[in-house]
Amino acid sequence: MGKKVLIIDDEIHITKIIKYILASEGYEVIQALDGEEGLQSAIKELPDLVLLDVMMPKLDGFKVLELLKENKGTKDIPVVMVTVKTQQDDTLKAERLGASDYIYKPFSPKKVLEIVKKHTE
Numbered sequence: 001m002g003k004k005v006l007i008i009d010d011e012i013h014i015t016k017i018i019k020y021i022l023a024s025e026g027y028e029v030i031q032a033l034d035g036e037e038g039l040q041s042a043i044k045e046l047p048d049l050v051l052l053d054v055m056m057p058k059l060d061g062f063k064v065l066e067l068l069k070e071n072k073g074t075k076d077i078p079v080v081m082v083t084v085k086t087q088q089d090d091t092l093k094a095e096r097l098g099a100s101d102y103i104y105k106p107f108s109p110k111k112v113l114e115i116v117k118k119h120t121e
Helices: 012-023 035-045 061-070 088-097 109-120
Strands: 004-008 028-032 049-053 079-083 101-104
Touching: 004 012, 004 035, 012 028, 012 109, 028 035, 035 049, 035 061, 049 061, 049 109, 061 079, 061 088, 079 109, 101 109
Parallel strands: 004 028, 004 049, 049 079, 079 101
Antiparallel strands: none
């Protein structure tokens, strides 16, 4: 099995699209549909990469990112924010909290693969 990627996004169609893109390239994909579930999955599964939506129920992506970076077991896992929020303030906040990169919605399969490969190889 390839590298393990955790997708945390409350939009099921987005997680299905990304899962299809990554699974077809040999990645093992885990999905979580809200921030709390995603945080628990990251701690339990210790993926090689987390793709994290910003706007979600229970815990938003910024809070999940902050908690992942504070946790000894998950602090070194690269986190790529997947979002429609393109404002510079949001990008800077994510960078300050430890985000490795950004994928902006709508995205192309090529862009997703390019960024995932960049952070897992």
